[in-house]
Amino acid sequence: MSGPFYPCTREDPMGRGPQGLLGEGELPWPEVVAARAFPSQINIGGEYVTDDYSGAMFLAGELATADSGMPAEEAEESLALLVFLFGKLKQVGxxxxxxxxxxxxxxxxxxxVGPLLFSPTNLPGTVLSTIGMTHSGIQTRKLIDLLDIKSPLKKELLRWHKTRGQIRKASTRKMFNRRIKLIYSGNALKFQIxxxxxxxxxxxxxxxxxxxxQVPRSQITSTLEKRIFIDSKMYGAKGFGKLIGSTSVGTxxxxxxxxxxxxxxxKDLQEFLNRSAYSQVGNVAGLAAGVVVGxxxxxAILxxxxxxxFGMAAQYVIGxxxxxxKVGDILTGKKSLW
Known part of the structure; x- marks a missing residue:
């Protein structure tokens, strides 16, 4: 004992007092103490939650490492997730x-792909496209959600299929007759809703x-549960979709x-035109590729x-x-077209 404290020993590692110890004893080695406090085998595997920014930084750093050894398929998935997170972070602000x-x-x-997606000149288009994909994607609906009938009748329709048409409630039959018709079209019986x-x-x-x-009578459940995407042309006709698909905005x-x-x-207009003759060739090609896809x-999401x-691919090929x-030399008069 030293003053009011007892020494930490093998038998008394916490120094709580003598427990039959004769003399001062021997202090345990640090690794012995560590082994008692921390098991030799700890399973730290599993899933851990992180924020969008930290996740994006991790993906960017991993993709930027040349010798990461990441398989091509995994790299593509990571890049897609990085683009999505970047757009989300910009949108949330x-x-x-x-x-x-x-x-x-x-x-x-x-x-x-880094400069093609995230350079200061390409980033605005990348962000807007990402937001557009997210916006159009969340508007995907199941077919049953696009029916103009009330929820109770939707449930009865699905139940009708599961029970092979054995509906006994008179009220249900009346609702079917008013809102849902059975027709013969395309060599098959179909419900018209x-x-x-x-x-x-x-x-x-x-x-x-x-x-x-018109839903095939024999495939009611599978058809009504099918997810339906917004059409690109209709999506681009109004609202935010019109902004995404606008040629002027794209340009x-x-x-x-x-x-x-x-x-x-x-320094002057002439120098600006000369610079643009070289720098804008890839941008114009990328814009044209996007228009063709449209x-x-x-x-819409696809x-x-x-x-x-395709716009990114066109820019890469041009560069x-x-x-x-070559185009810049022709536009600035350094080389003849012929």
Whole structure:
């Protein structure tokens, strides 16, 4: 004992007092104490929750590491998630501008695709496309949600299918007769059900005709549970979808940021035009690729994603092939077209 305290020993590691100890004894080795406090085998595997910004920084750093050894499929999934998180962070607007710039630079360092997605000139288009994909994606609906009938009748319709048509309630039969008709179309029996006012903007194909939705009698449950995407052309007809699909907005986002940088670094109009002749070739090609994808049509979420991917691919090909320099030389008069 030293003063009012007892020494920590093998038999009394916490120094709580003599327990039959003769003399001062020997202090335990540090690793012995550590082994008592911490088990030799600790399972730390599992899932851990993190915030969007930390997750995006982790993905950007991992993708930017050349020797990460990440499989191609995993890299594609990580890149898609990074783009989504970046757009989400910009949309929410709670992350500081300084933090977003740190993330942008980290993402821009990703080989090949980093500059095409996260450079200052391409980032506005990337963010708007990401927000557009998110916005159109959350509007995906099940077919049953696009029917203009009340919920009780929807449940009865599904129950009718599960019981193979054995409905005994007179009230249900009356509701069916008023709102749901059984018709013969396309060599099959189908239920004809009123469609909601928003059904016309979805890609229903042969299921939709004249304000009615036709569901095969033998496939009621599977058909009504099917998820339906918004059509790209209808999505781009109004509201936020019109902003996403607007050619003028697309042109502004594709060419505007680079034009601003060129103008800032130019002494006069001629120098600005000369710079633009080289710098805007890839942007114009990317814009054209996005327009072509939009003309093809399809689900809005896929068209927006396709426009982003094909636009990025066009920019990459233009840069790698040296086409931007060749076109720039022609536009500035350094080389003849013929």
């Amino acid at each position: 709670k992350t500081s501008a300084k933090e977003m710039e740190v993330l942008r630079k980290q993402a821009e360092a990703i080989p090949v 009123p469609a909601s006012s928003t059904a016309s903007i979805y890609r229903l194909g042969d299921l939709y005709s004249g304000g009615k939705i 502004l986002l594709s060419i505007g940021p680079q034009a601003y940088i060129d103008a800032k670094e130019s 003309l093809v049509g399809g689900p 068209v927006i994603a396709g426009g982003l991917i 790698e092939s040296g086409t931007d320099k």
